[in-house]
Amino acid sequence: MVQPVMPKTWYRPTKPHKFCPGCGHPLILKALGEAADELGIQNQLIYGCDIGCSLLSWDFFAMDSTQTHHGRTTPVMVGMKRARPELICVGYMGDGGGYSIGSQHLVNSAIRNEKITLILANNTNYAMTGGQLAPTTLPGQKTETTPLGRDPESTGYPVMGPEMISAITGAGAYVARGTVSKYRQLKGFIKRALQNQMEGNGFSFVEALSTCPTNWGTNAKQTWNWLEDNMQAYFPTGELKSPFRKED
Template identity: 65%
Template structure:
């Protein structure tokens, strides 16, 4: 294990650690990788980190990076607006599945389609965590949530949204699109780094969805949490790169 994986990223804000996420939550892992990538690319002072409302809001003071809280679903346009006005900044829009795929889906679709030079990082934990565990666009068929107490009925409520697949289908050739998981941190880091490099180079829109854990609302113990992430979620959500530069593409 290298030093960078054991110590805190330089871009982390020490005063706000330990962080406020629930025990076992996937957000901390995603933000750790993001911090490492910011360090490695040396963009801490050029980056602007926008937080959606929901659990992602708790990341608002996570980094020593210029950070701004926005509204639920509106992080993508705020970050788009910043980067359009000042293209020398590196815009990161951080959100959950509800913010990205439900209330803010029009923004995600259109920012992707316009090829806005921003990085959208979306955490998929199959539910609305902050509001108490309601069904999200990504809730699995049959999954029990507060608003699907008898399990998600796909005839009534549709199937889980496949975000990266959708974004890959509508985005430009210079976009970067991937789905990672907190169960494979080295792969996740590779994806996030490539996404960020794509934005730093001003090449195109970058989007990474991360499969993440939510034991609090899943009401799972450690073993079941991991099983849900690695077995159940992976049945629907394929991990890998959906759009990348041909030179970087790997099978």
């Protein structure tokens, strides 16, 4: 049987990976792996992963990697990049790590236009801890801590991360939102977010809409429909800011 081709920068001894069936993380990590392959940066890229499901990727790549703490991947990568600017520092986190507990780091590193690349998986819940309300949970969506559905009156509206980052970053920043349902587009965004750091332009941020059938309680079809019909309707995909594109 022909096996699917793995990116060269995937670490074979740790495959098959540890994510649940139907999880979106491996697709995002495949896009990152293929982008790193194409750019030939296996020996320069340092991968930092947050705590949450993202931590399962700590030994995912054949690239130097470090775990951090929940929400603290951003400052670890900032410190690393400031210390050794020749490294290509990539932080990977979930919506809880990026938009909730680590939001002060995300916001301030964006304001400072830190020359790092952050990739954030948005699956509308805290998955590792059992499916609680996340900053990205959609209005009416049921989670373990919003059993009657998210009520924006009480817990606000979903955070529009890339829109916020786009508003607070200066020239040279790259900001995009992709989705695992449009893989080639997502990979293009991640590749440009890496190139942007390599060129020293500024902060680079990609939010990736992702799936979580385990905590959504959905089958394959329902999972895909939820992503394409509900999430993509609320969170528009595309590039919000790019130094590679002439502003009109």
